Amino acid sequence: MFSSLLIANRGEIARRIIRTARRMGLRTIALATEADRTWPHWREADEAVFIGEGPAADSYLSIEKILRAAAETGAEAIHPGYGFLSENARFAEACREAGLVFVGPPAAAIRAMGSKAEAKALMQRAGVPVVPGYHGERQDADFLREKAYETGYPVLIKAISGGGGRGMRLVGKAKDFDAALASARREAESAFGDPRVLVERYVTAPRHIEMQVFADRHGNVVHLFERDCSVQRRHQKVLEEAPAPGMSPELRAAMGEAAVKAAAAVGYEGAGTVEFIADGAGGLKPDGFFFMEMNTRLQVEHPVTEEVTGLDLVEWQLRVAAGEKLPMAQEEIPLSGHAIEARLYAEDPSAGFAPGTGAIVAADFPAGEGIRVDSGVEKGTFISPFYDSMVAKVIATGPTRAAALARLTGALADTRLAGPRTNQGFLLQILRTPEFAAGGVDTGFVEEKGDALTARPDLAPLAWDLVAEEVMRRAPPGDPVSPWSRSDAFEISGLERRLSVHCAIDGVGRDVPLVWRSGRPVSPDGAQSEEIDGLGSIEAGGAVYLLKDGHQAVLSFPDPLDRSLAEVAGENVVLAPMHGRIARLAVEEGAAVEAGDLLFTLEAMKMEHSVTAPAAGRVAGLLAREGDQVEEQAEIMRIEPAREGEPSDSGNAVASEPF
Template identity: 50%
Template sequence: MIESLLIANRGEIARRIIRTAKWLGIRTIAVHSDADAGMAFVREADEALPIGPAPARDSYLRQDRILEAARRSGARAIHPGYGFLSENAEFAEAVMAEGLVWVGAPPAAIRAMGLKHAAKQRMIAAGVPVTPGYLGDDQSPERLQREADAIGYPVLVKAVAGGGGKGMRRVERSADFAVALASCRREASSSFGDDRVLIEKYILSPRHIEVQVFGDSKGQVVHLFERDCSLQRRHQKVIEEAPAPGMDALTRDAVCQAAVKAARAVNYIGAGTIEFIADASEGLRADRIWFMEMNTRLQVEHPVTEAITGQDLVEWQLRIASGEPLPLAQDQLSITGWAMEARLYAENPATGFLPSIGRLDHLRLPDTLRIDSGVEEGDEVTPHYDPMLAKLISHGASRQETVHKLCDGVRKVEIWPVHSNAGFLVRALAHPDFLAGAVDTGFIERHAKDLVPPGKPAEAVLQAAATALLQKRSPDVWAMLAGFRLNAEIDRRVAVDVGKWPYLVQVNPAQATVRTENGVLFHDGEAWEFAAPRAGHSGYGSGSGDGAIVAPMPGIIIAVSVAEGDVVKRGQPLIAIEAMKMEQVLQAPFDGTVAELKACLGSQVVEGSLLVRIEGEG
């Protein structure tokens, strides 16, 4: 067994690996950026070494600094986690050239599956079914446009070196293709250093099914069954589960055997995930499930597979990297119960899921679920890394039991002042279609009005806010008689601001069941700030009616498409801003002229700063 392990990652990923490594008696070494010096994973490792400034490109993506840290610490192996350098063949080779153990896929397998078009060609040769599309070398915009038109819309434009939902755009009609292609290439170049793309037919009733595979150095390959990751937003997974709803035994055997065949085709060793797209318009059928790509690493959602199989997949990785055979044969693996994972993000659904940053002054996570988290109360959420706060995982005897257990747990999440998607997760888990297993990748978009409703608080929240204000008022007996009348019932209406909006609440203390803490209410995963109304209050909120386009989040300007004096049309792209691995394109709110331009390419901006102002025609 490996004696010491350097973890070339951060946050919950590093904590997850540290947990298993310590159980196996392996000394752990963490590396961290300056921004992460106080994080939990740094404290939990046996040793921790700094590797550079906050931006990932200056720290976690610096191969030289990670290798130097391995030399200084005496590490015997490097685990790259998932993300960052985990699928970088050059880094894997550099690790092995140092005489260290690489806890990951062989470099040749990473290369074979890393470029999506080449991987699909290899799968075709191996007899694995793939989705229709264009995988050619001619990357001219004209050729790509023609191919997309020939395939038929909608199509999906994907970075050949992509992953994690980055460098991916759905295009509904030919007229939109050029703009989507440019945006996709820009993001692909920024994220992967490669702007090449492929085009796939977009499946109209798609289910995202993936199979966990493992191979060892003895040539053995097994699968640990499938996961359903269909509930996505902007191609980012939100809720995952195992097994897949509606998967019968024959279809499961077909898709899992196809995954094993795909892994064998590249002589795979270690943990990997074969991703499939299914046309679920008539349920899951073996002849309507196609290979999409392979992730040559452990996945974020691996806990659901651990739950239904009873296996520790990080332990499997470490044993295989140490030269041991697979811990179990295929006939020794089986499914027990159901598991589900929800990803808790620092983001605000009310503002289009823009990332939220700041200090986690208040953080409470449920003790009824498995929690894989990289943050603790008091930590700072910065704009430098992925905004995921935690993974919440439930396991039960049935899907119904599992989803109810997860939903009840997410309801108890309390986060302030950073915004989170916890309330959104509650509504998704409680939605009738989700409870029925009627989920595909369009679920969130289709039910957006139910999942991200107008920001009016529930009656229980208003009652709690009004009651809390009454309790805070002066104990003077005459002040307590507010609303007292000699000739009518007592007027128990209370004016209160909740979420910066005014409400007049008819108080019924029996309904005030929501917990309050320091001027904040927590209810079904949501957090609401409340206070006595301000004098002259007439409501809040602003729009783009005056033509002022402001930064919706702190970030870096990555594209400026206009200049002062330009005439623009409503919906025309003006500025692109990037933060926390997310690109936001700001568009003209109406026809007009660019009267003022404050944004500069490459500049750092803060939330709310003026970027461009449009003057309307006439």
């Protein structure tokens, strides 16, 4: 066994690997960038090396910088984590050429499975069922459009390289194919440096079920059972569980055999995940699943497998990389209980899942029987726009699925996260639906439920009592500058005083009337909503963060003479809904646009976000260029609204709700 390990990743991933490596007595070396200064992963390692300012292309994706860090620190092995370069064959080769142990599969296996098209062809030869479609090398748009027609709509356009839903588009009609193809190619090029795609049939009731596999260099290959990852949005996993609801012993055996065949076909070594799409219509069947792809790394959702098997998969990775045999044979691997994982992201589901940035002002996670939290953040951690916006994974385990679900629901409800908005309330909504409780939802579940899952409740009506308390705390009676110490001719025997307080809820200013009664300020009617129960609050940075059922609102007391950027800009300016890079300007100066027309696409966290016009108008000025890195609320373009009597062929606005 090697004695030192460099982790070529960050955040929750690095912390997870450090935990196991330290238990095994290894010296750990972390990487970090200037954007990671507030993140805990590099402080928890025995040593840390800073390798750049922030953008991944100049840091965590720089093979040269990572190898230099390994040489400077005397690292003997490199663990790539499960992102960035973890599925990069060139990186695996470079590590081994430098005399370093690469904790992952051989470069040849990464290459074989890194191309979805080549992987599907290989699986067909190995006797593994694949989804019908076109998986070849021809990439001209006319040819791919023809293949989509032959396959039959709906179809999926998928990036040949990479994963995580990036470069993937569902196309329901032929008329939408060209635009979807162009968008998928741009996103694939940005995320993976490879714009090539494949086209395949879309299974109408798809269940996403994957098998965890492990192989060693001695010819042993096993699977560690399945995970159900069907709860997704934009093809990115939201919840994962093991075992899969409705899984029969026959299907588990068939899928496990196919997964082992897939790993053996490429001479695999280490941890991998073979992903299948199963036709969920009428229940899961042994002949109703198809190979999608193989991820040649450990997955984000591996904790649910660890919880139901009792095994440490990172330890298995390290032992296999050191040349040891697999610790167990197939028949020795246990399967007990049920585990469900929820991914907590800094994002706003009510604004199209726009990723959030900013400082975490509170990060209190639950503990207790059957609860595990793998987190990359703590209080004070700054979420930057350069990386994935995941902040934590909450995993619950129980003897039954119902017990695990109840524990996870309770744990998420008890989680206190404040700062950037998160998807915590969205996750709770999913867990509480009868459909998820019954088990077996397909990948269209989130889209079908729509606003029922993503709507954000208005917490402003619950804030008025807190306004009174805040005014009381900030300016107590008796203080000569307190508004409650003021007297005027309109008082009735000094028993009642009225005051209008200027405050803001989520940046929207308003005046709140308060009345002094019985020694304290209250709202004019003295009423308090019953919904105030369960409302938590955290004070930070001069603001009060209101937390209820996984949702957040921010109460602040701005100077009434100040005006927000949106107010200064006026309705004729289109603002960036988040920090990111302008991937495409879809309009030119002077162009007329209709409501709903695409204005520009913004790339943030390696995903594209469309900003459209909700009303008619004409582009009066472009204030940014393609490729520009822009801040949240930055001015992108000016729009002149259509005047009465003019054709309704021009407009402005942002698709994402401004803060």
